[in-house]
Amino acid sequence: MEASLKQLREEFQYDKTNNCVQCGYCLPVCPTYSTFGKETHSPRGRINLVKMVGEGKITDLSLLEEPFDLCLGCRACETACPTGVEYGSLLEATRAALVKRKTFSIPVRLLRKSLLKKVFPSRKMMNVTGHSIWLYEKSGLQKAARKSGIMKTLPYNLGAFESIMPVPVSPVERGRALTEMKAKLKRKYTVAFFTGCIMDAMFHRINQLSIKLLSEAGCDVVVVPKQTCCGALHAHSGEIDEARNLAKQNILAFEKMAADFVVNNAGGCGAMLYEYGHLLSDESEWADRAAAFSAKSKDISQILVECGLPELRVRAGERVTYQRSCHMTNVQKVKQEPIKLLKQVPGIHFIEMDQAEMCCGSAGIYNIVNYDASMLILDEKMMHTKATEAAVIITTNPGCLLQMKLGIEREGLTESMRALHLIEYLAEAAGII
Amino acid sequence: MKVVISNHTQEIEAIIKTGRVLTNESDRFSYSFDASFGTYLPDLVVQTKSTEELVSLVKFANREKIPLYPRGQATSLSGGPLSVKGGIILDLSVMNDVLEIHEEDLVAVVSPGVLTANIHKAAEEKGFMYPPDPSSSHVSTIGGNLAENSGGPRGLKYGVTKDYVIGLEVITPEGELINTGGRTVKNVTGYDLTKLIVGSEGTLGIITKAVLRLIPKPKATATMMVIFDSLVDAGRAISKILSAGIFPSKMELMDQASIVAVEQFEPLGLPVDAAALILIEMDGHPLALQEEVSQAAELCRTVGARDVRIPKDKAEEAELWRARKLVSPAIVRIKPTKISEDATVPRSKIPEMCERLQEIRDKYGVHLVVFGHAGDGNLHPNIICDKTDHEEMSRVELAVSEIFTAAIELGGTLSGEHGIGIMKAPFMEMELGAAGLDMMKRIKDVWDPNNIMNPGKIFPEPGQKMELS
Secondary structure (H helix, E strand, O other): OHHHHHHHHHOHHHHHHHOOOOOOOOHOOOHHHOOOOOOOOHHHHHHHHHHHHOOOOOOOHHHHHHHHHOOOOHHHHHHHHHOOOHHHHHHHHHHHHHHOOOOOHHHHHHHHHHHHHHHHHOHHHHHHHHHHHHHHHOOHHHHHHHOEEEEHHHHHHHHHHHOOOOOOOOOHHHOOOOOEOOOOOOEEEEEEEEOOOOHHHOOHHHHHHHHHHHHHHEEEEOOOOOOOOOOOHHHHHHOOHEEEEEEEHHHHHOOOOOEEEEEEOHHHHHHHHHHHHHOOOHHHHHHHHHHHHHHEEEHHHHHHHHHHHOOOOOOOOOOOEEEEOOHHHHHOOOOOOOHHHOOOOOOOOOOOOOOOOOOHHHHHHHHHHHHHHHHHHHHHHHHHHHHHHOOEEOOOOOHHHHHHHHHHHOOOOOOOOEEHHHHHHHHHHHHHO | OOOOHHHHHHHHHHHHHOOOEOOOOOHHHOOOOOOOOOOOOOEEEEEEOOOHHEEEHHHHHHHHHHEEEEEEEOOOOOOOOOOOOEEEEEHHHHHOEEEEEEEOEEEEOOOOOHHHHHHHHHHHHHOEEEEOOOOOOOOOOOHHHHHHHHOOOHHHHHHHHHHHHEEEEOOOOOOOOEEEEEEOOOOOOOOOHHHHHHOOOOOOEEEEEEEEOOOOOOOOOEEEEEEEEHHHHHHHHHHHHOOOOOOEEEEEEEHHHHHHHHHHHHOOOOOOOOOOEEEEEEEOHHHHHHHHHHHHHHHHHHOOEEEEOOOOOHHHHHHHHHHHHHHHHHHHOOOEEEEOOEEOOOOOHHHHHHHHHHHHHHHHOEEEEEEEEEHHHHEEEEEEHHHHOHHHHHHHHHHHHHHHHHHHOOOOOOOOOOOOOOOOOHHHHHHHHHHHHHHHHHHHHOOOOOOOOOOOOOOOOOOOOOOOO
């Protein structure tokens, strides 16, 4: 075999494609196949493209770019796959191999470099982001911008997201963030809270509520100071080395704390933390430590089910539906816990939407870089959401939360429907503010 | 070989006004495969919901002699939708908008892209059942099921796809839109073209609509698992139950290799030292079921069953069926390539076929696993191998061809439900004889004088051999 073909096979993890028997069981669960209506945007189709590269039948690698760019990475196909194809690994390897060869246009390069390498991993930068959002609203700039129509001229349709920004947190309030909290009654566990980067910048209040709710449920909670971004957005964009660096920083930061669990409230981050063991399995110095870290990593809903919720107030007749976080479902395999918690809220009417397990189209920064595709997927999701006539859509990940807020806004339903993080809803019902 | 030139493409784009014509290389590669072997690059892919546009396209293709390949969602295990001679793939999965249940006529009217599982669901919502249940029914389209005459576990009691089709709308290879059959169960007006089209593997035309027969949904089901110390005894038990006048809706066999594979994959508490087990499902009136279950259990014991397990509740029942569902995923963990055969024998020959399969396994030293819809003689001998190992694959080729010979010698057939496609074409004459095969070929020639409709399928090319290595 030619040396170059051998190298391509390694880079694209060609061996893994042989587990795919092309049965098509992934087709009905794939949001992009459903929305774009062709095999090119199906898991089986993408795996076949990699297979063709490995067999030397495709030499123009740019053929893979669009199909792999438009994959949401929701990994619903892995759950549906009867033969255990490691689609997530294939996706990351392929993206990394494509990124290595691709010259991005200047704006994309800047976005990748600034957001992925400088902003998300830096607590300071993320705080600045949080402050900026606050300043933007408080200074009157938001009003002015909305009036001027300047939002429509922002690149990547960022204007569309402007109106769904969460209520901002002032720098003073941010400065008072909880760093630890004792269990309210009897202590059951000591947990280290993983704040996440986007979660903390945009949904600081949900993090604070999470800590309070954990304490009510019987956990001593500690916020480990030197933690950083989980690296999920890097791994999904083909920046594997950067993802590994961040994983190591987090392992170092959390290892010092003898906590029973590392608890997060963001499905996407949680999935990345859950996969550190896999991410660092090739590095002998880190493999065991990463696996130990992953074993301790839990979604907050798992801990709350285990510890029990405080008393909740009756919310008579409120119709509630749940938009799952794909990575929580398909990677962490945390499926029942959020529903169990919701069903403990007295009086609510819980309704599953059709195609409940389909992605909402948020998928990390997918809705920014693939805005049009993401909106098509969102429209389909909103069709099923509307049919439930729910007043509340529960989410368990910041990306999904923003996307569902955007969906409500696009459908003109802001008066009758709201999107909330599970924790916000539970905290509201528990009277925690 | 590229048979579509750029002038053609322009004309095709003019014909397909409401649909899409995919010409990108990434799109073409994405329609170059199915769930069997090999990749064959089509020149282009057409998607349209419009029957009129398809009619025009077929007329055009017939004039220009461009091959056409109808395709559903490509779950075919025999190469049905592969574009082996180049040309145009017709992605009919997009024609998914007609699914009507006509309660008073007990029929469903469907367009070819509707998923089979959606027909099941729609029928059950109205208290009916559409019995054919291929295990891929949540992915496979009814168009593909019709073309391949798909079966499934319930074939044992209820028959296969062709037993439930009473009318079709078909575009002939010359571009005429015809209707066959109708909406009545009884219909003897002329030749039964409906049955000819069903199972013709897309070689005689494009099905654009179908009228399916529905039956009342049985009131209840009951499940039992029977464990054996010998595979041949398991085969005997199946014959014994059927000849005693009990008609289960499903009888699924798992041999020792598949039991062990499932237990290693996911421990369910199956007896790994057993030689075989049978899962039986009965359906009907709850009172009749009770009696039939105990009678069947007794019969199994008389032929030497080691144990009979009857689940206490629906959850336990689901657990038992889970074991059967896990066979396929479990066995491919052993080696990546799965050659799934579906040679079928008369029910009375099931024990003998089991013996022959064990001999073939030992003779060629292949990893042969037997499981499947044993009750209708449709055993699924699967050979688990590694397609990159050429030496192994040449042994597999020999073993497969001997499986075919065994089935035919026992009065059975090459294929119970997967279809002939390209892989089994070389064995057609062995089953049909030269004159029988020629008769089929002559029908094909009359329907499709320019051989544009799914060419390269069913009929062997001169000197064609099965190739796996």
